[in-house]
Amino acid sequence: MTATEAFDLIGRVAIVTGASRGIGRAIAASYALAGAKVMLASRRQESLDEVAREIGEAGGDAAGIAAHNGDKQALQSLVQATIARFGRLDILVNNAATNPHFGTILEADDSYWRKTIDVNLMGNVWLTQAAVEQMRAGGGGKIINVASIVGLNPGRYQGIYSVTKAGVISLTKTLATELGPDNIQVNAIAPGLVKTKFAQALWANEDLLAQVLARTPVGRIGQPDDMAGIALFLASSASDYTTGAVFVLDGGVTANSI
Ligand SMILES: NC(=O)c1ccc[n+]([C@@H]2O[C@H](COP(=O)([O-])OP(=O)(O)OC[C@H]3O[C@@H](n4cnc5c(N)ncnc54)[C@H](OP(=O)(O)O)[C@@H]3O)[C@@H](O)[C@H]2O)c1
Numbered sequence: 496m497t498a499t500e501a502f503d504l505i506g507r508v509a510i511v512t513g514a515s516r517g518i519g520r521a522i523a524a525s526y527a528l529a530g531a532k533v534m535l536a537s538r539r540q541e542s543l544d545e546v547a548r549e550i551g552e553a554g555g556d557a558a559g560i561a562a563h564n565g566d567k568q569a570l571q572s573l574v575q576a577t578i579a580r581f582g583r584l585d586i587l588v589n590n591a592a593t594n595p596h597f598g599t600i601l602e603a604d605d606s607y608w609r610k611t612i613d614v615n616l617m618g619n620v621w622l623t624q625a626a627v628e629q630m631r632a633g634g635g636g637k638i639i640n641v642a643s644i645v646g647l648n649p650g651r652y653q654g655i656y657s658v659t660k661a662g663v664i665s666l667t668k669t670l671a672t673e674l675g676p677d678n679i680q681v682n683a684i685a686p687g688l689v690k691t692k693f694a695q696a697l698w699a700n701e702d703l704l705a706q707v708l709a710r711t712p713v714g715r716i717g718q719p720d721d722m723a724g725i726a727l728f729l730a731s732s733a734s735d736y737t738t739g740a741v742f743v744l745d746g747g748v749t750a751n752s753i
Contacts, residue, residue, distance in 0.1 A: 501733040505530035508581040509730065510573065510626065512564055512618075513591030515542035517691035518641060521719035522588055522726040527555025529727055534577040535559040537591060564591040564618035565610065574625040584629040586730045589619040589663075590641040592656075594693070600654035607655055615659035619666065627679065635678030639729045640667045641722075642683045644745050660685075664741055671739030680738040682729045687745025689717040712747030 509526045513519035514535035523533045527550045535543045535557055543559025550557040560576045562569040577584055593614040596607035619640060630636030645653055646660030667683040674681055688707050690698055697703050698716055707716060725742050728734050743749050 496732070502727060502731045503530050504586070504727075504730060507531045507585040507730070508534070508577065508583050509586035509588065510534045510536060510577055510584065510622070511588040511590060512536045512562070512622065513641075514559070515539060515546055517693060518686065518689060518719045518722045519588065519590040520546055521723045522590065522639075523557065524550060524553070524555070525720075525723035525727050526586070526730060527557055528553070529731070531586065531730070532581045533557040534573070534581065536562045536564075536573050538563055563614075564593075564622075565613035567617075567621040570618060570622040571625045573622070574629060578629060583633050584626055584636070585633060586637045586639070587622065587626040587630075588639045588641070588726065588730075589622060590639075591618065592641070592659075592693075594653065594656040596655050597652050597696075599652065600658070603655055611655045611659050612662075615656070616662045616666065619663065623670065627674065627677070630679050631677050636680075637730045637734070638667075638670065638674075638679060638681040639726055640664075640681070640683045642667070642685045642741065644685050644687050644743060644749050646685060647741075647743070647749065667741065668739045675738060680729075680734060682734070682737060682739070683741045684722060684725055684729075685741050685743045685745070686717060686722055687711070687743075687748045689719060689722065691719060707748070710748050710751055711745075712751055715746065717744065717746060 509531045511523040514523040515537040540561040547557040562573040642663040643660040645657040646664045649657035671681040
């Protein structure tokens with residue numbers, strides 16, 4: 496097998512949640528460039544149509560379906576729509592997430608816990624349940640969960656979000672063990688700070704940004720495209736022996752004890 500064959504996604508079909516912008520959009524575009532047909536999901540149909548159009552103009556094949564990641568039925572419909580449109584499902588990227596509460600966990604209202612757990616954790620479980628049925632029928636698959644480095648060590652005042660991202664890491668390892676016999680590999684990506692709308696409160700604040708950069712060996716924060724290479728590896732045949740792993744992409748922050 497050549498290097499190109501090992502990494503290409505020709506003939507594969509992928510679902511990417513949170514694909515209307517940021518990390519999900521970069522991953523979806525890289526999959527389309529590698530030959531996959533891509534179903535894009537997020538809450539807003541117009542944004543998805545725009546990304547699908549851009550991918551089409553670049554020579555790829557993508558479509559979008561609006562689905563809230565906290566809505567089990569919408570996620571089941573997303574899988575059905577993917578099968579109806581593209582005929583199979585090989586790759587699932589659980590990327591959509593929310594972080595509505597900034598503060599200590601003991602003072603947080605239950606509604607913040609429920610929303611964050613539903614969108615960041617249960618949504619991934621529900622979509623995985625529906626996707627695995629199709630992957631089993633197709634003889635295997637790849638699941639890539641987008642966690643965070645705060646799932647390894649909690650982010651200050653981001654406790655609820657951190658708990659759910661730790662859950663995403665544990666979910667990844669659990670699913671990897673349960674789905675190994677089905678030829679479905681399950682891995683997680685744990686980004687550090689990436690310049691997206693989601694993290695704008697952090698990188699747009701000069702003092703906070705300076706603190707992060709002081710701890711970042713590569714001297715810059717991440718860009719969405721920095722996440723695409725590993726996501727491509729984890730979706731391709733090149734990763735067939737890789738499962739239950741967590742890939743940290745943080746410019747060296749986690750490794751830096753100085
Ligand atoms: N940026 C960072 O520094 C960073 C660091 C570590 C981990 N992450 C993780 O990376 C992933 C992507 O975040 P990002 O930084 O790329 O953020 P982003 O650019 O703001 O994109 C978030 C995406 O998720 C969608 N989304 C938000 N809430 C949703 C919901 N309830 N249901 C369905 N879709 C929803 C958004 O579209 P709609 O608004 O149209 O729904 C959008 O497509 C998340 O899992 C996040 O936790 C990010």
